[in-house]
Every structure is written in structure tokens, then in C-alpha cells.
Amino acid sequence: MELVVFVLASLMVLAGAVGVIAYRNPVHAALGLVLTLFGVAVHFVAMEAHFLAAVQVIVYAGAIVVLFLFVIMLLGVDRSEDLSIEPFRIQRPAAAVISLGVIGLIVAAVVRAAGTLSDDPGTAAPGDSNIRALARNLFSDHVLAFELTSVLLIVAVVGTVILTRRVRRGEGDVR
């Protein structure tokens, strides 16, 4: 059963990733991204990370992809890009070599280290739900980092408003 879930979710993840790369239209690429994010959420549920699965669906598949689609529609760049044009002839082969090299190196490292991992990974501590354990860890050990993320979000919001506002001519502002 777990194997079936793993295979199906992995197929979702990889098909979505290939879709992001291969679709000409940015809107279709965004939908491929949704498929990948849902697949990752299924993996999170399978690994007992229930809170992160919920956040993955709400924040990533909900907010971030909707933001992408918003910007695509706002800019009107939803026309297809001709992928057959290759500005630098060596770019795609070189990119393929680098990516396959990265994959090969990581897989080799993982396979080499496979002996140090137990065959039966531990499960969450009984009687302590995932969200409770996560909250206890977040608000005790990592509370300073948690507070700093609020500063980060404020900075991001203010910066975006300043970046994207339209300044009318004649207000003495340099654009």
C-alpha cells in the first residue's frame, strides 16, 4: 500500500516537473507546478508530516501558484514561447550534462550512505501528534528565527509595494 502511494505520488511529482520545463505556455507550466506540489504534499502525508502537507497545499499550491498565475495574466505573457529557438547552441547539451551530473553525484552519495540509514525508519512518537511536536520545537528552540520571519515578511511586503507602485510623472520622484 505504501509502495503504491509512493509510486503514484512520485509519478505526479516527476510528471509535473517535466511539464514545468517542457510546456511552452507559462500558464500550463504553472499547472504542472501545481501537480508537483500536490505530489510533494502526498509524500509529506505518507511521511507523517501532516502539518507540512496542509501548509504545502494552502501556501504553495494555493497562494504561490495563484500569485504566479496573477502575474502571468497581469503581464499578458500567457502566449507561447517558441522552445525550438536556441540562442546559444551549446546551452542545452551543457545544461543536460550539468543536471545529469548533479543527479548522478547526489544519487551516488545517497547510495553510498544507504548503509548508515536504517531499513525501518522510525515513526513519530506515540501520543504526541505531529503538529504538537512541531509547535513545541518551533516555539521553544527556534522562537528567535520564528520572530525574524515576521520581520522578513514585513520587509518583503513593503519592498514589493515600493517596487511595483506606479509613480506619476511630475511628483518629483526619480523612476
Added chain:
Amino acid sequence: MSPTTTWYLVLAAVLFGLGSFGLMIRRNPLVMFMCIELMLNAVNLSFVALAREFTDIDGQTAVFFVMVVAAAEVVVGLGIIISIMRRRPGATVDDLAELRG
């Protein structure tokens, strides 16, 4: 037979490689951003897999922070893309080789 941590790590490696491949071959800045999201998700997947392996919730906390930073990064990046595209409609990343506005 249930999937072990190694399987998840291999899947994460393949996803990361696909994301980096897309980042290198696509020229639309929005699609490049999506490829960065793919790479972030690959790392999140390996974080959670290793958190389960070692029964240590710290890995899931790290994923939480990665998500927060990814959200902030997407907002700022899309803001920059909007302000660039407004000035030069249809720009690809190859057209942005200069800083002059």
C-alpha cells in the same frame, strides 16, 4: 515492502536535477522562478525524509522556514519581474544583460 529513506532521497535528487535543468534552458523569467520552486521542493522532500529517518522534528521545522522564505522570495521576485516587464514588454532574461533602465 515500504519505501525507505533512500528512495525519497533519490526522488528528491531527480527533482532537483530537473529543476536546475529547467532553470538553465528556459528564458522566460516566470518559468525560471517555477523551476526554482521545484528545486526548493526537492530539498523540502529530503528534509522531511531525513527527519523521519532520525525521528527528529528539527527537519520539519527547517521545511517550515524554507516555505516562509520561499513565499517572501516569490513576492519580491515577481515584483521585480512586473517592474521590468512594464518597461520592456516581452523581455526574456537574455534581454536583461544591462542594469540601465
